[in-house]
Amino acid sequence: MATTLQEVTDAQLSRYADLIYRHTGIRISPKKKTLLSNRLRRRLRETGISDFDAYYKTLAKLNLDDPEWDAFLQEITTHETFLFRDESQWEWFRDQFLPGITSAARRGDRDRSLRIWSAASSTGDEAYTIACVIANTIVNYRQWKIDILGTDIGIEALEKAKQAHFSERAMRLVPADLKRRWFKQVPGEPLWEPSPALRTMVRFKQHNLMEPLREGVFDLVFVKNVLIYFDGESKQRVVKNIQSVMKPGAMLVTGAAEGISDILKRNMEQQRPWLYRLPE
Ligand SMILES: C[S@@+](CC[C@H](N)C(=O)[O-])C[C@H]1O[C@@H](n2cnc3c(N)ncnc32)[C@H](O)[C@@H]1O
16 A cells, blocks of 8 residues: 555645644644654554545544544544642642632531542543542541542543553652552552542543533633643633633643643733632
């Protein structure tokens, strides 16, 4: 199959880039020609589709929730994540955010419920970090109604998130005492799974950040290491979607290189380089 050995042409690249952008908000740079060609070749081999144009036509006809779109997105996005990524953010969560919430509940200023959204959760490492810190910090966490929602566009990543078997590598930053208390080894495997107490707090569903999330409102949202691939217009759309599901006074934690601080500063108070608060 001679065609599959070639690179995509500029015209093909631009058609693919448009298609990807329309579906996901992700901008494929013209510099990614070789990368896209390599990844496409893998999909051609897997599907038996003869060339780049035929594969394009197939994708363009399919819905984003079709397994082939998922397989394609797997190829062009990164799912790299691990528990307790960005240590200082978890210190803030444990030492500032959670004590603020629990003392407000003690004063009777709020009920004992807490809703947190891990947006672009990939394989669930961030969502389980949230659950672990909550269980370890709020002594009577069982008397709270805790809802941690992890969402991602990638179906395969979500399936791994639901299974929640984490490698030693993914667990490398989990403090030893927390690892002992809240995770156990999967029998016969070099993998760790969260305790049932953590599992009951966390759920996952597929969601594209370019679309509104219809899951009620949240006290805290994490959006990290995803918008870096989006252009300005898509970033604005995602920020609008996120802010529309934040309670007044809710907090937003971002990644270090998200590139949305200018957009966020328009109507939120920046408290740290990566932390924002929506006004009451
Ligand atoms: C590098 S991971 C980030 C995981 C986690 N937030 C972290 O910081 O460790 C990026 C994730 O963004 C997801 N993603 C990319 N575009 C998306 C979109 N339009 N909507 C939702 N998720 C998306 C990918 O599927 C991938 O799992």
